[in-house]
Amino acid sequence: MTNTLTLPEPEAEAAPAPASGARQVRRRLLARKSALAAAAVLGLLVLLALGAPLLAALEGQDPNAYHDTLVDSARGGVPFGGFGGISAEHWLGVEPGTGRDLFVRLLYGARISLTVALGATLVQVVVGVAVGLGAALGNRFTDSLLSHVTDVMVAMPLLVFAIALVAVVPADFPRPVLLVVAIGLLAWGGMARLVRAQTLSLKKLDFVSAARLTGGSSWRIARRELLPSLAAPVITYAAILLPTNIVLEASMSFLGVGVKPPTPSWGQMLSTATTWFRADPLYVLLPALMLFVTTLAFTVLGDGVRAALDPREASRLRVGRSRRTSRTSGAGGAQ
Amino acid sequence: GPKQGGDAQGGGGAPKKGGTLTVLNRAPQKQFDPARLYTSGGGNIPSLVYRTLTTRHRANGAEGTKVVPDLATSTGTPSDDAKVWTYKLKDGLKYEDGSPITAADIKYGVERSFAPELSGGAPYLRDWLIGGDTYQGPYKEKKGLDSIETPDAKTIVFHLKKSEGDFPYFATSTQFAPVPKAKDTGAKYAEHPVSSGPYKLVKNTGDGEQMLLERNPGWSEETDKERHAYPDRIEVKSGLSSAVINQRLSTGSGADAAAVTTDTNLGPAELAQVTGDKKLADRVGTGHFGQTDYLAFNPKAKPFDNPKVREAISYAVNRTSVVNAAGGSSLAEPATTFLPDQKSFGFTPYDHFPAGATGNPAKAKELLKEAGYGDGLEITLTHSTAQNFETSPEVATAVQAALKEAGIKVKLEGLEDNDYDEKIHSVDKQPDLFLAHWGGDWPSGGPFLAPIFDGRQIVKDGANFNTARLDDPKVNDEIDAINKITDHDAAAARWGALDKSIGQQALTVPLFHPVYKRLYGKDVKNVVISNWTGVLDISQVAVK
Amino acid sequence: MTSEPLVAVDGLTVAFPTAGDGAVRAVDGLSFALAPGGALGIVGESGSGKSTAAFALLGLHHGTGARVTGSVRIAGHDVQAAEDAELRRLRGPVAAMVFQDPLSSLDPYQAVGDQIAEVYRTHRRDASRRAARARAVEVLDRVGIADAARRARSRPHEFSGGMRQRALIAMALALQPRLLVADEPTTALDVTVQAQILGLLRELRDETGMGLILVTHDLGVAAGSVDELLVMKDGRAVEQGPVRTVLDAPREQYTRELLSAVPRVNVRRAPLRAPEADGAVLLESTGLRREFGRGKHALTAVDDVSLTVRAGETVGVVGESGSGKTTLGRMLVRLLEPTGGELRYLGRDIGGLKERELRGFRSELQMVFQDPVSSLNPRRSIGESIADPLRALGKLNDNQITSRVRELLERVGLDAGAYHRYPHEFSGGQRQRVGIARALAPEPKLIVCDEPVSALDVTTQAQVVALLGELQRDLGLALVFIAHDLAVVRQVSDRLVVMRGGRIVEEGPADSVYEQPRHPYTQGLLAAVPLLEPAKAPA
């Protein structure tokens, strides 16, 4: 068949290590300070995105209002005043050329960027897992067919197709949804390969054979026996896909097929900010920083979740740290 | 007001021959066949290789909008109400291989531009020459076009269907470059064109991305008053991003010190940076090209069939934010006239719907109420998604923000550039309101106004530019009348008057005229930027 | 020469931190000594801390998070106090270790000879590359690898299991260590190969005078190879003394239990009930065949196997590793599709049925898997795993299922409250019981037990064997009992099948095969079984 090669999960193992229930997973997750911090950061980002209108009202600004008097028209529209025009009215300064408020645009941008990133990643995970499982569990023909379809997807130059897709779809189709679908449906090849490879090796394990002997359907086996074990590698891979998707959205904006103006997104902000490196560094830095923080948070959280799903991680915890979590330990008298 | 434009001269000292000039460009010179180049695009690198019957006067500013003889001894002798144009070739004209340039070669050059294999180019030859509308080029119709006569090797006569006082301007385009029939390789000619200009093409790789031009021994300075050809070699590197081009020019290390660009402006961000740096600011040339960026209506569609709505929008527009979105006041000048503010176009100032610097939403609301839209109005504005600072999302959002003040809710429809281009120029699919821009094929009112407002130029299934579908016999007659005038200044005045009177109908909302800021390398001398193209003229540049 | 012992362990305690509170004390206050040239066997049930103790001898717990207290002295080196550099000097030349699993203990990417040469050169800095390589060939030759010069260039995957284990011993030998620590060196091997390796160890000791610590759970293996014996339980030494004394006159109750649990190949099975030779035919295979791969790489794992299993009887299947036992077993329950031959269940040909068509009677044919680790889903509680077949049957409601699972758990000797616990919370033996409970749940007619006890220590092994016998008696199950340990099989089987190279070489009533083996291969197998009591030869 086609290749079984994919990004192996960090700390992948031949036979999955013993794990335990959701409660223990949560406990282990809570024991990781870094994961908690990452979750907090992400929670904050989501809150900021959701609360954008409130915060905008608090600042007293509108994301699309022009402020012609705040920019130096003769000098390419660079904001007056230092640091990109930061002032009491405009907490993070204003956009060059238009004078639109950057703080509010950044917040509203989070809505789109997080939606697109999470949505597209979700689509990739769902399609990738479905196709990967289908290929690994199906018969020779299904496997060959799905693997070839996966190959076609992987071989597609993504951006060009995204451009074509956006051009083909009617202009009044909601753009964020289109971006989610375009990115999600074009870039699931890696996920499918990962899932297929992992499933093939899981399939060799006896507990899957045992499940077959119960006379359950393939779907039942996949759901009960395979999906839980696939969670760890899928989460790790998804944490890498997520920033890639945000960057993809930015690249699509750069090529003119991103969100529709005047809607802001971090990607759109980055793509218009490109040339402002020197004249107004803050303009570039702000969205770039948001992107980086999001990436970091998702990576750290993904690591945390993956580790929490891996019970071997428990014995890796240092003794000193484990004592602190002892109070929460309730389930099962593990040795 | 009067333009001082193109004042840059580059580094001090008299220009000398020698050295290598580097051209850093964005777009590769994909087309190099003289038949396929479009007039206004055909003036840069191709103009170093192809000489034409007439040419642009290579001078700064308004002086550069003049047309002057090139291969011909004059800009052309009109007869029969400017329906017949006769040219005589200069003596001693040679190709790169030393063979003489003949009038038959120029005729052949014009004819081959009709071949579908060599598509591209401007529509004027087809529209103007007798028999041009059906002629299929010399490959299919060997006998050639009867409306071009070459009574002897040095004389060429063009017979037109109608009077065209602007013919000398049109004769600057590369279709009027000589092509020796024996050397013509059809679609492959561009790979090895036979040079009549000061340079010949030595290398062309990557589909026009990297080119090397060297001196053409067949060219003699005596026959060419316009091109200087100071550098020994010209190296073209394209496919670069504009940010990189400007950064390279400002850093100017190595070969970049002797570099220019012919297709890249300073963007707003770069301008902000350059103006803060005296040394860099000295290396910026300013150019004007006759162009207007405007809002185009379809006055046949609701609600724009109501002149009051169009007027309301004219009043509501905030030109300051539009100009800012287009890069700020150094890169765009607010426009209230359709004609560019240059004398050669016949610029006549007017402002029929004074919106002031930042728009007059009160007046707009009033007009809307009168038109029956007192409760507000919802419209769609179509624009391109290309980031060109002209028809781009930024400008559209600026319009959107201004109209909001007047109670007009604007929905934006951004189209991918091809889609946009096809839609706005299609009679059937044309959006009702969209951002458009129009530049003159040469600095005259004719090519500026006629395609947009001449009712006979409404093209049903080709590229239509009369997007207002104006078909007013009075306008049409006036256009015909002015076309008969061969005195440019006299014609200009009438074009100006025509523009002013059409303006009253509010068929368009002129927004701004772009201004070009061209950065060049620190070793570059003799910088000439004419108002014909607004482009830095590489035939004038010296690097020593 | 000093009178100092080669190994002196005093009050050794090793504790592993755990996620919950505190730590697991794998070794708890262990003390023993070994004179130069002596041989000590460490025996005990699984999880009793044998390996952990052995690792401590070489300081292998350094830097792992395990807390080690007490003192370990090897040939005068204080292992506990030693710096990394000193430890490195100790490991190899003074004390060398041979690990349990020869499959994974060698670098898969490098030639075996190079690996030995590398170890040699690490400690003999003056040795040239060439000399090191020559030494590698020499020791490989010494451990009985034919054509050693050529085979030294092979990679581990080109070696058989026995050869790999020999290579590991050769690696130890290259440095002529004063002490060899062998951690279950033969558990992964067949009896015949095991006999060779044990013989080799004996020879080497005689030749080089090195000391030996042999860690094993097989008392038979220890019996023939060591002078002293140490019995461990829960990290502590239960009994210690000369091997014959401990085996013949055990002082401790635990040792006695351990000894009595060891299956004897030369003892007849106690009849469960009156033999009903004419039970109805349940499963019948004729000329069953299974190939893997295609074309040139095709391998026939099972070839022309004809077998009949009657209701209520136990058919034992023995044979060396790779002889096709598992493949046969999986075909019998139709986890694998046969490539040829016929397979009849209650008269119906099920050999070629599709997965969907099999569903109807899937639950009637069950299997207990060889590997207790991989046969339970680590992410689901054991109760859910056992309940699965019941759910799939769809006859019972949730409450009934839960009470049935509790009943099953108790039936196999587990606490009914274990329902919500996860596999990793159980020992190997317990997991195997869970596997049996799962197989029993749908009330099958036949269970194929694939080496159900080979991963277990003798006591647990005895318990599981007894359990299976009991269940069979109570429920009238038919069993196919696969194992490579002939003694275990003898305890349970009515009939015996001996496999080799995918074919059946001998078949017959268990007692007659054991007592009068006809095929030379069967005879060889029986002769290689290590015996606790050397005096008594098989009858």
Next chain:
Amino acid sequence: MTGYFLRRALGAVVVVLVLSAVVYATFYIAPGDPARLACGPRCNPEQIRQVREQLQLNDPVYVQYWHFLQGIVAGHDYSTGTGVLHCDAPCFGLSYQNNQQVTDLIIQRLPATASLATGAMAVWLLLGTGTGLLSALRRGGATERVLTWLTLAGTATPVFISGLGLLMLFCAYLEWLPFPSYVPLTDDPEQWAWNMLLPWAALGLLESAKYARLTRSSMLETLAEDHIRTFRAYGIAERSLIGRHALRGALAPVIALSAADFGSMFGNAMLTEMMFGLPGIGQLLVTSTQTIDLPVVVAVVMVTGTAVVIANIAADVLYAVADRRVALR
């Protein structure tokens, strides 16, 4: 073995054909009329009709596609007006834009893209793998943390930002490097390398985080393997333990994934190429997409698709060669 390759080659052909058909169809229905674009900005209907005929755009789409495939296998003759242009197999047709042979266009641009992909791969192998190794062996160190953040930042930064940033820093501000301008390797290897340095860095950085994570996990996994324990028990120093025994096993999946990614760089490095003005395949793809130059688009996608498929086969083979325990199937 031959059987394996035959099977894979057949699969590759199928994949590339399907890919080309999908592209053909997509761009066929995408807005924009190639004839109009080729004709020029102000064409009258008659001209457009002539050009459409000239480009054979009047045939039904499947006929056009069939002609396209025919050209690849058998070559094609085109009229230049004055003569006949032989386009030898594999002929991907002529560009709608300027009648250039698409095959030539692609061949001219392959070296730049190959250079970019090769160097970027070196960067992600060095930076990504290095970071991964460091974090596997020395968890929690400051260097490791900084490098990890750097690679994550690289992944989270679009190349049009990081590329420009690198240019500004190294070429404009520090002036350590000339502004990149592609010099073919065959012309001047040294200049080639200097000019490619920044594009390599920008693209390599984008991929590094993935490799850092992969390497780290792979290394930890290998270090936990039994054979490592064997050598540790024989007093082999930690350094040679890692260098000689762990690295190879740990890097096998990294190398294999690199091979696969190397292939996909051919079609996906377009933004890097645009940013640095590299005359590569990706840039060609973008410009031809913009002008709906169908033969070029489809041909480029077929070439990049082939690169991906070949790279995947190479990845599988490399993996099997590196790790003998894996069998090709």
